[in-house]
Amino acid sequence: MVLFGASGDLTSRLLLPAVAQLAEAQLLPPGLTIVGSDLTDWSTDDFRAHIAGKLEEHATVTAATRDAVVNTLSFQPGDVTQPDDVGRVIGDQVREYKAAALFGSGAPVVWQALHRAWPPVIDFCTRLAAELGHPVQANAYVTPPSSRGLA
Secondary structure (H helix, E strand, O other): OEEEOOOOHHHHHHHHHHHHHHHHOOOOOOOOOEEEEOOOOOOHHHHHHHHHHHHHHHOOOOHHHHHHHHHOEEEOOOOOOOHHHHHHHOOOOOOHHHHHHHHHOOOOEEEOOHHHHOHHHHHHHHHHHHHHOOOOOOOEEEOOOOOOOOO
């Protein structure tokens, strides 16, 4: 999980106490890690200390749960309005130039979750889901003309 604006009041007073409640109820996925990011020039230790104090103040969980949640935390300073910072904080983001080079060499491109991102597809999937009575997702697979695709 990545939290932009992680040094803010909503993160420390509401969001992470809610995460701690989920942890206390054993409802978090195993291996969950939480990366905080903000303009604040904190280290991971600074962020953990800040959140530990706020969890003690705002979350009604055991000390062991509080410590377990705090141990899932890391921090990377960054500005959510700067694409390079976002790409650094969310390490699995696609670099456009790398994707273009791979496509140029014959690799297919997959756009996932178009049902959440592109208004015409959102509308179509919403109507289709209502008609079917079942959730609908949309992905696109684009193969360069010189390739065979996923076959």
